[in-house]
Amino acid sequence: MSEAMDMKLNRLPAITWYWLKMNEAKLAGVETGSESEIKAEIPAGIEAAETAENPLSSQPTGMGKDVTALVEAGTKGVYTLTAPKNRKAAEAARLTFAYNDGANAVNAVNLVLGDNSEMTVIMDYTAEKEAAGFAAVQTKVAVGKYSLLRLVQVVRVGEKFTFLNDVGGRCEDNGRVEIIHLFLDGHDVYQGCQIDLAGYQSSMKTDIAYLVKNDAVLDMNYFANHTGKKTECEINVNGVLRDKATKTFRGTIDFKKGASGAVGNEKEDVLLMDEGVHNQTIPLILCAEEDVVGNHGATIGRLDESLMFYLESRGMDREAINEMLAGARIDALVAQIPDAAAKAEISEYVGGGNTSDDD
Amino acid sequence: MAKEKAHVEDINRSMYDFRYEEKDAWRIDEGLTPEIVLQLSKEKNDPEWMRDFRLKSLDIYNRKKVPDWGPSIEGLNMDEIVTYVRPNTKMNQSWEDVPEDIKDTFERLGIPEAERTSLAGVGAQYDSELVYHNVKDEVAAQGVIYSDLESALRGEYADMIKEHFMHLVPPTDHKFAALHGAVWSGGSFVYVPKGVKVDIPLQSYFRLNAKGAGQFEHTLIIVEDDAYLHFIEGCSAPKYNVANLHAGCVELFVGKNATLRYSTIENWSKNMYNLNTKRAKVEEGGKVEWISGSFGSHVSYLYPMSILAGRGARAEFSGVTFAGNGQNLDTGCKIVHSAPETTSYVNTRSISKDGGISTFRSSITVNKQAVNSKSAVSCQSLMLDSVSRSDTIPAMDVKTDQVDIGHEAKIGRISDDAVFYLMSRGITEEDARALIVSGFADNVSKELPLEYAVEMNNLIRLEMKGSIG
Numbered sequence: 056m057s058e059a060m061d062m063k064l065n066r067l068p069a070i071t072w073y074w075l076k077m078n079e080a081k082l083a084g085v086e087t088g089s090e091s092e093i094k095a096e097i098p099a100g101i102e103a104a105e106t107a108e109n110p111l112s113s114q115p116t117g118m119g120k121d122v123t124a125l126v127e128a129g130t131k132g133v134y135t136l137t138a139p140k141n142r143k144a145a146e147a148a149r150l151t152f153a154y155n156d157g158a159n160a161v162n163a164v165n166l167v168l169g170d171n172s173e174m175t176v177i178m179d180y181t182a183e184k185e186a187a188g189f190a191a192v193q194t195k196v197a198v199g200k201y202s203l204l205r206l207v208q209v210v211r212v213g214e215k216f217t218f219l220n221d222v223g224g225r226c227e228d229n230g231r232v233e234i235i236h237l238f239l240d241g242h243d244v245y246q247g248c249q250i251d252l253a254g255y256q257s258s259m260k261t262d263i264a265y266l267v268k269n270d271a272v273l274d275m276n277y278f279a280n281h282t283g284k285k286t287e288c289e290i291n292v293n294g295v296l297r298d299k300a301t302k303t304f305r306g307t308i309d310f311k312k313g314a315s316g317a318v319g320n321e322k323e324d325v326l327l328m329d330e331g332v333h334n335q336t337i338p339l340i341l342c343a344e345e346d347v348v349g350n351h352g353a354t355i356g357r358l359d360e361s362l363m364f365y366l367e368s369r370g371m372d373r374e375a376i377n378e379m380l381a382g383a384r385i386d387a388l389v390a391q392i393p394d395a396a397a398k399a400e401i402s403e404y405v406g407g408g409n410t411s412d413d414d
Numbered sequence: 415m416a417k418e419k420a421h422v423e424d425i426n427r428s429m430y431d432f433r434y435e436e437k438d439a440w441r442i443d444e445g446l447t448p449e450i451v452l453q454l455s456k457e458k459n460d461p462e463w464m465r466d467f468r469l470k471s472l473d474i475y476n477r478k479k480v481p482d483w484g485p486s487i488e489g490l491n492m493d494e495i496v497t498y499v500r501p502n503t504k505m506n507q508s509w510e511d512v513p514e515d516i517k518d519t520f521e522r523l524g525i526p527e528a529e530r531t532s533l534a535g536v537g538a539q540y541d542s543e544l545v546y547h548n549v550k551d552e553v554a555a556q557g558v559i560y561s562d563l564e565s566a567l568r569g570e571y572a573d574m575i576k577e578h579f580m581h582l583v584p585p586t587d588h589k590f591a592a593l594h595g596a597v598w599s600g601g602s603f604v605y606v607p608k609g610v611k612v613d614i615p616l617q618s619y620f621r622l623n624a625k626g627a628g629q630f631e632h633t634l635i636i637v638e639d640d641a642y643l644h645f646i647e648g649c650s651a652p653k654y655n656v657a658n659l660h661a662g663c664v665e666l667f668v669g670k671n672a673t674l675r676y677s678t679i680e681n682w683s684k685n686m687y688n689l690n691t692k693r694a695k696v697e698e699g700g701k702v703e704w705i706s707g708s709f710g711s712h713v714s715y716l717y718p719m720s721i722l723a724g725r726g727a728r729a730e731f732s733g734v735t736f737a738g739n740g741q742n743l744d745t746g747c748k749i750v751h752s753a754p755e756t757t758s759y760v761n762t763r764s765i766s767k768d769g770g771i772s773t774f775r776s777s778i779t780v781n782k783q784a785v786n787s788k789s790a791v792s793c794q795s796l797m798l799d800s801v802s803r804s805d806t807i808p809a810m811d812v813k814t815d816q817v818d819i820g821h822e823a824k825i826g827r828i829s830d831d832a833v834f835y836l837m838s839r840g841i842t843e844e845d846a847r848a849l850i851v852s853g854f855a856d857n858v859s860k861e862l863p864l865e866y867a868v869e870m871n872n873l874i875r876l877e878m879k880g881s882i883g
Contacts, residue, residue, distance in 0.1 A: 070483045071807050075777055078483075296815075310825075312800060327815035330782075334812040340825050341805045345797040348826045355812055355819035 059084040062121040064219070065247050065276035068307050069341055077303060077337050080245060080274045082217075088129045088189065091152055091160035095134075098146035101174060102137045109133040111165050111195040116223030117247025117276045118193075126193040126221075129161035133195075136176060140169030140199070147175035147205075147394040154181070154212060158188035163195075166206065168230070170199040177397045178208045180220070184240075186213030196224025196232065200254065203231045205393050209401055210246075211239040214269065222248040226257035228283075235391060238265035238273055238294075239405060249278040252286035252317075263292045264388035266381065266405075267300035276305040281347075285316035292323035293388065295381040299331035307339040308349050315346040325355040326384065328377055382406060439541065439624065442498040448472060451596050454498050458564060458599060463576065471585040471595025478589035485713045485742035485771070490657050490687045497597040499541040499624040505562055507548045516540050523650065525619050533646075535560045537618040539631055542599040553612060559605040560616055563632050566603040575603065578634055582665045582693040582721070590661045590689040590715075594630050598663065601631035604645065608638040608669070615644040615677075620662070622651040622682075628659035635676075639669035639697075646677045650710065653683035657712075660686055666694035668702050670724060675703040677861070682710035684740050689715050698724030698753070705861045706733040708745050717775060719748040722756035722784075733762040734858040737770030737802070746775040746808075751784035751817075760791040761857050766802035777809045778819065785816040795825040796854055 066079035097103045109132070116123060136148055154160060168174055182188065190212065198204050204224075212218045218241045226232060232250055250259045259279060267273045279288035290306050308319035325334050338351040358380060366376045385405050392398040442457070443450055451472050455465040480487060503513050509526050520526060520538050529536040535549030537560070544562040553560070559571065567575050585595035602618045622629045637643050651658060660682060668674045674694070682688050688711040694702040704718045720729035731747040749758040764772040774793045795804040806823045828850050836846035 069805060069807055071775055071809060072483065072777065075779075075809050075811060077809055077811070315800075327812070327817070330785075330815050332813075332815055335810070336812075336821075337807070337809045338821070338823070339805070339807050340795075340823060342795070342797060342825050343800070343803045345800040345802070345827050347797075349824070351806075351821075351823050353810065353819070353821040355810060356817050357815055 059086050060121070060125060062125065064118040064122050064245060065274055065305060066119055067276070067305055067337065067339065068278060068309060069339060071337070077305070077335050080303070085125060085189070086159060087125065088159035088161045088191070090130050091154065091158065091162055091190065093134055093162060094151040094153065096149040097136070098144055098148060100138065100142050100144035101148050102139065104135050104137070105132050106135060107132040109163060109165065111197055114195045114223045114225060115249055116193060116195070116221045117249040117278055118219065118221040118245065119247070122191060122193060122219060122221050122247065125191060126161050126163050130163045133163040133165050135165040135167060136174065137167045138169060138172040138174035138202070141171045142169070143173040144175065147177050147397065149177045149179065149397065151179045151181065152190065152192060154186060154188055154190050154216070156183060156186040156188060158182070158190055160190040162192045164192065166194060166196045166204060168198045168202040168204055171201045172199065173203045175205040175393050176207070177394055178206070179397070180208070180210050180212055180218060182213040182216055184213055185215065187215035188213070189217045191219035191221065193221040196222065198224065198226040198230035198232055200228045200230060203233070205233045207235045207392050207394070207397065209237045209239065210241055210244055211404060212241040214240060214242055214271070216241050217243040219245045225251040226254055226259065228254035228257065230254055230257045232259045234259070234261040235388060236261065236263045237385070237388060237401065238267065239385070241271065243272045244274070246273070246275040248276070249280060251280045252283050252288060254283045256285045257283050258287040260289045261291070262388055262391060264385050265294035265302065266297070266385055267294070267302050268297040270299045273302045275303065278307045278309065279319055280309050280311070281314040281317040281319065282311045284314060286314060287317065288319045290321040293384045295326045295328060295384055296332040296334055297328045297381070301333040303335040305337050306351070307341065308351065309341040310344045310347045310349060312343040314344050317344065317347045319347070319349045321351040323353045326381060327355065327357055328381065439502055440500045441496050441624070444496050445493045446472070446497065446597070450497065454597060454599070457498065457500070461567065464567070468596050471592045474585045475589060475592035475596055478592055480589060481715070484715050484744045487687055487713055490659060494626060494656070495659050496624065496627045497630065498599055499627045500543050501540045501545055503545050505544045506546050509546060512546055516545055519621060519623065520546070520619065523619065523621070528617065532614060533617050534612055534614045535616040537562065537602045539600045539618065539620045541622060541624045541627060542629065544600055549616070556610045557607040558610060558612055559603065561603050563601045563603045563634060571603065571605065574605070574636070575634065578636065578665065578667060579632070580663070580665070582695055583663050583691050587691065591663065591691050594632070594661050594663045594691065597628070598630045598632045600629070601633050601662070604635040604643065606637045606641040606643045609640045611642040612644070615646045617646040617648065620649040622658060622660065625654045626656045626658065628661065631662045633662070633664040635665070635674065636667045637669055637672045637674045639672055641669065641672045644675040644677065648679050650681045651683045651686055654685050656685065658683070658686045659689070661689045664692035666702060668694060668696040668700040670697045671699040673701045673703070675705065677705040679707045680710055684710065684712050686711045687713050692718040693721070694719070695721045695723050696727040696729065699726045700724060701728040701730070704731045704733070704747065705858055706731070706745070707858050708733070708735040708743055711743065712740060714743040714745055716745045717748050719750065720758065721750045721752060722758065723752050725753050726755045727753060728756065729758045731760045731762070732857050732861050734855040735772050736765045737772035739768040739770060742771040744773040744775055748777045749779065749789065751780040751787040751789065753783065754785045754787065756784055756787045758789040760793070762793045763854050763857055764793070764795040764804055765798065765851070765854065766795070766804040767798035769801045771803040773805045773807065775807045777811065780812045780814060780817050780819065782813045785814055788818045789820070791821045793823045796851070797825065797827050
């Protein structure tokens, strides 16, 4: 029987007062799991392989070393999708992680793009609504020169599930990562994401939407690490908290010395819909370079009363307005999923706004 | 061809960087032991409860860890710090009675002149003791008490002091609050009775002259319901090649519908560790306004906290921090919304140059009962070169849905567009850059009385030099 680990994860790159309890998350008594089956749909142009060694093992991730140790202890190797040099896959690869009740699963995935390539990957984490269990997936990314990775990760595990989704990656010259993260279900969900913008004019765009309800917890740590010149990052977060939900968002833009000409923008818009919710937001800008532009903004609160009044005057009741506007935040991001089939499936799951390709 | 940047000079500290020999001053032994604390307590003729309080605080200090989340304070060795230096004079109510060297110090800092022209009262502390304290007759006639804290501790207001002293900032708050509790000396007590408006400001000025010493003054201000006070705090020290320490404490109690404006121009020397704690509690409908200029110190930890305890209480914080060569200034504020319909507004500017490190650190906490509260935070940082550093670490912790919280932060360098616009109006590039940098600190200078705004601008003296090409 494996030894239970007490883990620290999602630690801020620059910590602050401990009494705020926002510097990091903690998980107690995590037992080492084993690999879960990955259902893969791989289009032409993308190569899939399982290897014992992980060439990206040294790549840092958003969650940190404890999660890397957990994943390494529970996996025999890494599942890798590769877009070879000069290969631009027209269709999305799809990796589905379907967890059973009582699961204790860990998986390691690498996404590797050679120079001048493109790849779209949909990673869908699912479980039955009533399922309980634990799962962790660590995805490491290497984006070559002039390459583009579109990564969509959808968390819709069971309402009693603890789930860790960890991402770490690096972009070379003119490489770009576009990430969509949708948090729709799960009881305790942890998200880490670190992208090293190392190459000249490399960039990342991360769009995040969440709906956290009941007594669920969502804990996030996003880190844009600018080391290359003229690098760009954009982190957009839009979410809804209901019932007695708790959410922590840590977002860091780090302009390292030498990252001249870099630009970073980050914003979070949180809609609070019930009196029992608890929201924590801590957006950092760390700067050791003069020639940069960094902005962050956050708005946290209720629906605008004038908007509410307008919609009520049109005959809608408050609950219906709340449902509509909360759903709209999710729908807006679902509409951006760069794969028609995945978009339709997720749209149906969330109860569906108008997100057809004809929009 | 590479573009050569305009050069921004360091703050000119010549008017503050002078010192006199310690003539006949009495020093307690270096270090921090129960014996030293007891000796200090005896020197201060403390009541018994205060002596016990000091010893208990020392015990807490010894058990607390040094913070690991802020600038390094490894260069501070408490075994080498003298916690009490008594100048060779009693407290005076006339500048004529103050010893010549000490009087000259405050003359050069402009304090007596400011008292004559624009203040309702002045307290002047030299090392560990107040050497001058006076309040205008017409202000005293309104029932306003402005005295040194130690006199108040033994006089008519002794019970009030005991009730409030380190009530807002308990020694358990952090390691240097505990240190303060153990070795505090000097500082001011202000009491503004109900309904009294003090139209012109009071000022306390703290001067640390002694090499290798610490200053631990305690400021306690009680503004009763419907009253108004503007209190100005100034501080400076000459530069030495050994560490000096400032671990003062400020506790402000703002009554219902009262307003307290607390302005600070901090210009400690660059060998100073400024580990200061300031906190205000605001009752229903009351307001605290913090105006904070941080220019000096080698290391600063400074985050005035406002506890909005009554319905409709308000807090405003305007701050500017200038970190130059050899400085690591970690500044900001904390706001706690603990009652319904409370509001807070935070507006800060940070400037980093010549290897200076500036960190804006804040927390906005909205507790469950603080429904219908609002908060807006804006922080802007200006990097003047690439050997400096500027970080922003703002936290928001919200425990109710009925709030409206906004936060924005910007970091960058001087805008080329703004320089171009000013040049198109006939201003040279050098002057345009100087104008922009000076205007960047306007959020604080415009909140100060005119005389102090001028002083602050003189203090900054951002001179732009160098070829532009």
